[in-house]
Amino acid sequence: MNPSLSLVQEMDAGCPVYALTWPPFSEVQFPTFKEMASQLNLAIREIQPRGPYRLAGYSSGGILAYAIAQRLLDQDETVSFLALIDVVLSSHPSSVSPTQMVQEVFLESLKVDDERFELLERLSGRSSISKFLEKAQKIGAIPLDRNLHNDILTYERAIQFQRALDSYQVPSLPIEAYQFYANEPLRHRARSRQNSADPEACSPLRGWDRVLSAKAIHAVPIPGDHITMMNVPANRQVLARCLLTALGQSATGAE
The missing domain is CATH 1.10.150 (DNA polymerase; domain 1)
Structure with a gap:
């Protein structure tokens, strides 16, 4: 089973959870990040016309979740919860194509x-x-x-x-976020990925303090590396419990 679907099942959130699918794909033209956010924003609002909205994304999908939050805020909607699941915001363009x-x-x-x-x-x-x-x-x-x-x-x-993703300029938003970061480094076999490792990947905030206040980022350690935090059932169960706790805190306004 897809680890993300397993995560949703293990959360037992008590409310509907929707997975956002790939945007329409064409070899001639692929949408920009802003276009993807706009398309997914329409899909979200067909199901839930008004906020507050709660969003989550794993890896680079977390940056897309942030772009969706940007779109919703531009429309004067409320985003009450944003979960970034081990999402690195790099400060420099990758040398790898x-x-x-x-x-x-x-x-x-x-x-x-x-x-x-x-x-x-x-x-x-x-x-x-x-x-x-x-x-x-x-x-x-x-x-x-x-x-x-x-x-x-x-x-x-x-x-x-x-x-x-490479062409998307991540803006600063008036929003708080949870960063559920893997507390073990991911060891790459590929030489170019070893040489181009982001320094932000070593920080619990994963580089998001460049666009958000450090006080607005709630860093939560999860056992495992970037892969095993989702693929190993015991680690995924910890992540599910931490997500539920964070959702409860966002609902009550507690820290």
Whole structure:
């Protein structure tokens, strides 16, 4: 099961929780972050026409949640809760291209020996995602009977999403946020990701104190690294309990 869906189930929030899907995808034109926020804002308001709104996002999805909050505030709506689940706000543009970044994220998910890992690492950023995945399948990193069509589409979307993210200028908003940060570092096998690690990734605030007051960010440690905080059931249960507690505090106005 998708870890995010498992998280929702384990929260037992006592209120409806909605997952926001990918925006419409086109090879010709992919929406900007502001356009995505506007599209998702319309979807949210079809279900709940007026605030207050409560939003959450994991990893780069947290920045999209912030962009949605920006859109809602621009419309004089109230955002009473914003959860950033291990969301890093980098202070400098990455030297790694969106294509290479997505390919290396895929690489990190593979359980392969060093020889095959290094072969695919040399290809990352130098070929299309389809050729990259086909090569991974050819050398046995992906099962030979697996249809790659959906994987290719998903990773192409991720590349376009990363490009939109790179061009988004994160504004300062009059809002408070919870940062549920992983208390263990994520160890990368890919050399370029090791060399381009964000210093903000070491801070519990994850760099958000550049656009928000440090007093407006409630940092909550969660066991595990960026991946295992969601994928390991025991860690995910801690995150679910902490989210519920934070939701209760936002509802009562308690600190």
